[in-house]
Amino acid sequence: MKKTVIFGALTVAGLAAGAAAAGTLDDVKARGKLNCGVTTGLVGFAAPDANGNWDGFDVGVCRAVAAAVLGDPTAVEFVPTTGKTRFTALASGEIDMLARNTTWTFSRDVDLKFEFVGVNYYDGQGFMVPAELGVSSAKELDGATVCIQTGTTTELNLADFFRANNISYEPVPIETNAEAQQQYLAGACDVYTTDASGLAATRATFENPSAHVLLPEIISKEPLGPLVRHGDNNWGDVVRWTLNALISAEELGVTSANIGEMASGTNNPEINRLLGTEGTLGEMLGLSADWAKNAIMAGGNYGELFEKNIGENTPIGLARGLNAQWTDGGLIYSPPFR
Amino acid sequence: MTTLTDPPKESFRLSMLIYDTRYRSMTIQAVAMIGFMLAAAWLINNTIVNLNTLGKPIDFGFLSEPSSYDINQRLLDYNSRDTHLRASLLGLLNTLVVAVLGCITATILGVLIGVLRLSKNWLVSRIMTVYVEMFRNVPVLLWIVLAMAILIESLPAPRAFRGEDATASMSFFDTIAVTNRGVYVPEVLFSRSLGDVHFLGTSSFRFDVSLDLIAFLIVLGASIFAVRKVTARAARIQEETGERPKTLWLNIGIIVVPTAILFAALGFHLGYPELKGFNFSGGTHLRNSLIALWLALSLYTAAFIAEIVRGGILAISKGQTEAAGALGLRPGKIMRLVILPQALRVIIPPLISNYLNLTKNSSLAIAVGYMDITGTLGGITMNQTGRELECVLMLMACYLIISLSISSVMNWYNNRVKLVER
Numbered sequence: 001m002k003k004t005v006i007f008g009a010l011t012v013a014g015l016a017a018g019a020a021a022a023g024t025l026d027d028v029k030a031r032g033k034l035n036c037g038v039t040t041g042l043v044g045f046a047a048p049d050a051n052g053n054w055d056g057f058d059v060g061v062c063r064a065v066a067a068a069v070l071g072d073p074t075a076v077e078f079v080p081t082t083g084k085t086r087f088t089a090l091a092s093g094e095i096d097m098l099a100r101n102t103t104w105t106f107s108r109d110v111d112l113k114f115e116f117v118g119v120n121y122y123d124g125q126g127f128m129v130p131a132e133l134g135v136s137s138a139k140e141l142d143g144a145t146v147c148i149q150t151g152t153t154t155e156l157n158l159a160d161f162f163r164a165n166n167i168s169y170e171p172v173p174i175e176t177n178a179e180a181q182q183q184y185l186a187g188a189c190d191v192y193t194t195d196a197s198g199l200a201a202t203r204a205t206f207e208n209p210s211a212h213v214l215l216p217e218i219i220s221k222e223p224l225g226p227l228v229r230h231g232d233n234n235w236g237d238v239v240r241w242t243l244n245a246l247i248s249a250e251e252l253g254v255t256s257a258n259i260g261e262m263a264s265g266t267n268n269p270e271i272n273r274l275l276g277t278e279g280t281l282g283e284m285l286g287l288s289a290d291w292a293k294n295a296i297m298a299g300g301n302y303g304e305l306f307e308k309n310i311g312e313n314t315p316i317g318l319a320r321g322l323n324a325q326w327t328d329g330g331l332i333y334s335p336p337f338r
Numbered sequence: 339m340t341t342l343t344d345p346p347k348e349s350f351r352l353s354m355l356i357y358d359t360r361y362r363s364m365t366i367q368a369v370a371m372i373g374f375m376l377a378a379a380w381l382i383n384n385t386i387v388n389l390n391t392l393g394k395p396i397d398f399g400f401l402s403e404p405s406s407y408d409i410n411q412r413l414l415d416y417n418s419r420d421t422h423l424r425a426s427l428l429g430l431l432n433t434l435v436v437a438v439l440g441c442i443t444a445t446i447l448g449v450l451i452g453v454l455r456l457s458k459n460w461l462v463s464r465i466m467t468v469y470v471e472m473f474r475n476v477p478v479l480l481w482i483v484l485a486m487a488i489l490i491e492s493l494p495a496p497r498a499f500r501g502e503d504a505t506a507s508m509s510f511f512d513t514i515a516v517t518n519r520g521v522y523v524p525e526v527l528f529s530r531s532l533g534d535v536h537f538l539g540t541s542s543f544r545f546d547v548s549l550d551l552i553a554f555l556i557v558l559g560a561s562i563f564a565v566r567k568v569t570a571r572a573a574r575i576q577e578e579t580g581e582r583p584k585t586l587w588l589n590i591g592i593i594v595v596p597t598a599i600l601f602a603a604l605g606f607h608l609g610y611p612e613l614k615g616f617n618f619s620g621g622t623h624l625r626n627s628l629i630a631l632w633l634a635l636s637l638y639t640a641a642f643i644a645e646i647v648r649g650g651i652l653a654i655s656k657g658q659t660e661a662a663g664a665l666g667l668r669p670g671k672i673m674r675l676v677i678l679p680q681a682l683r684v685i686i687p688p689l690i691s692n693y694l695n696l697t698k699n700s701s702l703a704i705a706v707g708y709m710d711i712t713g714t715l716g717g718i719t720m721n722q723t724g725r726e727l728e729c730v731l732m733l734m735a736c737y738l739i740i741s742l743s744i745s746s747v748m749n750w751y752n753n754r755v756k757l758v759e760r
Contacts, residue, residue, distance in 0.1 A: 084704075084721050091392075091726070112724035113393055133497075133616075144616040145519055150704070150713070151721035156406045159418035170519075170617065171408045172627075173707040173718075182487075187495030188518045188626070190616045231392070 024096050024228070024235035025069065025286055033075050036062035037095035040080040040176045044201040044310040044318075045101055054078045058099040060305040061120060061226050061243060064295040065097065068242045068287060073298035082175050083151035087112055090229060097239050099226040101195060103153045113230040117240035120225050120302075122322040122331050124218035125154050126196035128203060131213050133190065138217040142167040147180045147189035149173075154194050157220040177202060195222050197310065197318055204315040238285055245292040247334035248274055249301035251325050256300040263293050274337045281337060292337075302332065389727065400723040401426070402542075407718050409709045411625055414545055422719045423542040429714030430736055436631050436710065437697040437740070443636035444696060445689075448643025453673065455648050466644070473641035479702050481638050486630035486706040493518040493626075499613050508611075515611045515618050520625040522611035522618045529605030550604055557600050561593045568592065627708035631700065639696045646688045650681035682755050690748040694741050701737070711736055 028034050038046035038058055046056040054062075054076075063073040079095050090098045091113070101123070102108075104116040129135045138161070148155050150173040162169050172189050174180040181202055184192040192199065196218060203209045226243060228236050249255070252271050254262055263275045272278035276289035285291065299305050306323065310316045324330025355365045389395055405425040408418050413431045416424060455466040473481070494506035496517050508515045515522040532549035568585050576582040611621030654677050662672040703710040704717055711733065720729035 084717055087721065087724060088726055091724075107722075107724075142615060143619070150707070150718055155718065156722065159406055159408045162408075163418060169408075171410050173410075173704075173709065173713065175704060175707075183490060186490045186518060187497065188490045 024232050025238055028069055028096055032070060033077050034062065034066040034069065034097070035077045035079055035095045036065070037079045037081045037086055037089050037098040037100055038062065039100050040082055040178070042101070042177050042198055042201050043205050044314065044316040045197070046078070046099070048078075055309070057121070057305055057309040058101060058226075060299040060309065061099045061246075062097070063298040064246055065239055065242045067294040067298035068245070068291040069238060071288065071294050073294075083149045084175065086151075087114070090114065090227070093229070096235070097226055097228050101198065101224040102227060103195075103222045104225055104227075105153060108227075114227045115230050115233075115236045116225050116227045117236055118225050118243045119223040119331075120243060121197060121223075123195040123197045123222040123224050125157050125193060125220040125222055126199050126218055127215040128184075128192045128199045128212055129190060129215060130187075131211050135213075135215065138215045138219065139165055139167065141169060141191060143169065144190040145170040145172055145188070146191045146193055147172045147174050147183050148193055149177065149180060150175060152194070153220070153222065158193055161219045181205070195224065197224075197316075200318055201310065201316045204317070209315075234286065238287065241281075241285060242292075242295050244334040245274060245295050245337070246302040246305065247325075247332055248337055249292075249296045250303040250332075251327065251334065254296060254301060255304060256297055259293060259296055263290070270337055385727070394724070396728060397725070398728055400719075400725050400728070403723075405719065406722070409714060411628065411709055421542045422715075422723065425719060426711060426715035426732070427543065429709055429711035432708065432714075433697075433700055433703075433710040433712075433736075434740070436628060436635065436700050436703065436708065439632050440635040440639065440696050440700065441693050443632065444639035444643055444692070447636060447640035449647050451640060451644035452647025452651070455644060456651060470641045470644050473638050474645075478634060478638045478699050479705060481634040482631055482702055482705050485634040486626065489626040489630055490518050495519070496613060496617050499618075513608075513610055515613075515621075517618070518626065519617065520623050520627075521629065522621040522623050524608040524610050525620070525622045527607055527609045528601075529607060531604060553600060553604075554597070557596050558593075561596055564592045565589045625708070627703070627706040630706050631703050631708050635696050635699055638699075639692055642692050642695075643689060646685055646692065647681070650683075650685035651677055653684045654680050679755075683752075683757055686748065686752040686755065690745050690752070693744050693748065697740055697744060698737060 036059075038054065038056075041047045042056070044056055046054060046058045049055050059078070062076050062078065066076045067073040079089060081089050081095070081098070081100060086098055086100055086102065087108075089095050098114075099120075101121065103123075104119065108114055109116055127138050127141070129141075135141065141162075146158065146169050148158055148171055155171075155173075158169075158171070172183060174183060177194075177198065180192055180194075183189050185206070192202070194202075196214065199214055203212050203214070206212060226239055228239055248270075249259075252268065252274065254271060254274070259275070262271055263277065265277050266272060269278060273281055275293045276282050276291065280289070282289040282291045288294075300308065303325070306320065307313065310318045312319055320328070320330060322331050324332060326333040355361050386396065401423040402421050404419050405422045406418050407425070409416060409425060409428050411432055412428055413435065414424075414428060416428050451466050451469060454462050455470065457463045457466075493516055496515075496519060498504060498506040499508070499515065499517070506517075513524050528550050532553060534546040534548050536544070536546055538544040568588060572583050572585045609620045611618040611623075614620075658676055658680070659672055662676045663669075667675065700710055701712040701716075704713045707713075715729055715736075716733045720726055723729075
């Protein structure tokens with residue numbers, strides 16, 4: 001009799017564990033905290049500030065998702081990951097989503113079994129060299145020593161670029177951006193290559209940024225975006241539409257400043273649907289009606305996040321370029337909220 | 339008169355498996371074995387089922403696909419179009435290089451420090467104590483990172499060697515360049531080289547063997563054979579006449595002259611490093627990642643080996659030293675001829691495990707960007723293909739094979755030096 005009880009309990013526990021593993025959204029709600037994978041530190045995108053609070057463009061996406069799901073933008077556990085550890089962390093369930101300037105590629109989407117929910121930064125791989133070297137093109141880099149972050153697409157692009165141009169190089173594989181910075185500044189490598197946005201962010205932290213130049217060549221397409229595990233479509237939808245909500249908000253002119261006013265109802269039905277005063281979009285996602293409002297209030301809309309963290313008025317000083325709204329000639333485009 | 343009575347025939351009952359002490363232990367073992375195998379089977383089955391659900395069944399096919407990445411330190415020819423398998427092989431060779439270099443250096447340093455720690459000179463023995471305590475009580479990863487940081491930050495970059503007002507210059511009559519990207523030393527070149535023999539065609543395991551090297555080894559082997567003959571003859575003459583003929587110069591000649599003739603025939607010359615473009619070219623490039631890893635691993639392991647050597651020496655009774663002293667041997671000879679050969683028997687077994695530790699610690703190489711097998715197979719390949727389980731399994735198999743090979747070689751050596759007991 002007793003044995004039966006024990007086995008029964010074990011079975012129930014097993015089933016419960018199985019059910020819990022199935023829904024990331026329920027897991028996050030039950031935990032009351034979102035586990036979000038970010039970089040180990042790239043100023044502007046994700047880096048802890050002096051008080052240990054994570055801040056940045058990618059961090060903003062994490063906070064928006066936490067706000068949408070849990071109503072609290074601070075309910076995030078940031079898990080720093082390196083280029084090497086990020087996919088294992090996501091695949092194993094250690095993190096619920098990864099917002100770590102990760103390039104959307106075919107094999108990562110299909111073979112590695114991840115789901116890219118969208119693109120929050122259109123980037124490309126560039127090269128940074130000290131100005132004193134007098135190099136003006138990446139094709140002049142024959143024989144150079146190049147620092148690369150290992151486990152990234154840049155590693156593969158680099159091999160292809162030098163091979164295609166029939167020039168040689170000496171790769172120095174590095175784990176994190178901080179180590180790359182140390183080696184580059186000490187002159188242990190001539191060139192540092194990674195996504196152009198990352199180079200700009202890294203250069204902004206140098207003592208003398210003007211002593212370093214970014215070469216004109218952009219040798220690859222690097223659409224960076226948040227991703228989740230393959231197979232949990234419900235959770236994928238939540239992250240995808242939170243990102244879209246931030247993008248739509250900018251397009252519709254909803255900002256963190258005027259959102260309180262707009263949330264009480266406007267003449268624009270799409271804004272009303274987005275902010276939950278009309279329709280049941282939140283309910284369809286399994287979230288509260290004001291999910292998008294919370295997400296936007298967390299750090300502002302897409303444009304606000306961009307300007308605050310990496311925009312032209314920050315030390316990183318990235319122009320919107322490809323990352324402008326489609327209405328301004330950029331590629332940032334959200335499907336309609338309908 | 340004796341009568342034989344049949345012993346009562348015992349019938350075997352199932353309950354005896356538990357209550358009969360003759361069978362009980364077997365029963366327990368059988369049950370434990372079955373339990374263990376069930377647990378293992380459940381784990382393996384669980385893994386396979388879950389991987390299948392995830393759509394990632396175990397598959398080693400990725401090994402034959404192009405790796406698409408470059409490796410800086412290459413012992414065999416390799417480019418980014420070669421397979422993941424070949425990239426792993428290159429990583430494995432890099433692991434072996436640092437392990438072998440590390441074991442040799444750690445042993446030499448360790449023996450030296452262990453002996454010096456027993457020195458009667460107060461200052462020397464104290465310095466060695468500080469060394470041992472400092473190195474073995476700080477994690478090896480920190481030593482590796484520190485060594486790398488020192489190499490990068492304190493040495494001049496190649497561009498400091500350039501121009502009229504160069505702030506750095508090459509050492510040893512302009513033959514060796516010490517930079518923060520590594521040390522460039524002259525390389526051996528032959529202008530009338532015999533060439534290479536190519537093995538295994540275009541497979542992932544292809545390799546070249548230099549005929550120059552083979553020729554050199556043959557000549558050297560023949561020379562050593564001749565030296566042994568000369569030494570044996572000297573010993574025979576000593577046996578017969580009591581007077582040993584001087585063989586030193588003859589032996590040196592036998593070793594040096596044929597090799598020198600061979601080198602002259604092959605057109606031996608040195609290739610010196612030279613600053614060209616961004617980097618030095620020519621010569622052999624010892625990358626700073628290799629140097630940092632090698633240095634840190636040797637210094638760290640040497641601290642442990644020193645303690646083992648000290649323990650081994652202390653295990654030899656003092657009477658041995660005194661007896662040898664009474665026979666008129668000087669302290670250096672006592673150590674070399676009497677103490678160390680006996681201490682070796684105590685030293686070898688723990689030494690094996692330190693060699694194994696050093697080899698396994700070399701997997702920290704990624705901290706300094708040294709492309710060992712953890713960096714290639716367990717790093718980039720795993721990351722780019724997403725085949726975590728397969729890569730980790732292969733990685734474990736590689737380290738297991740390396741470790742078992744080291745211990746079997748060392749066990750063979752241990753059996754040779756150990757006391758013959760009757």
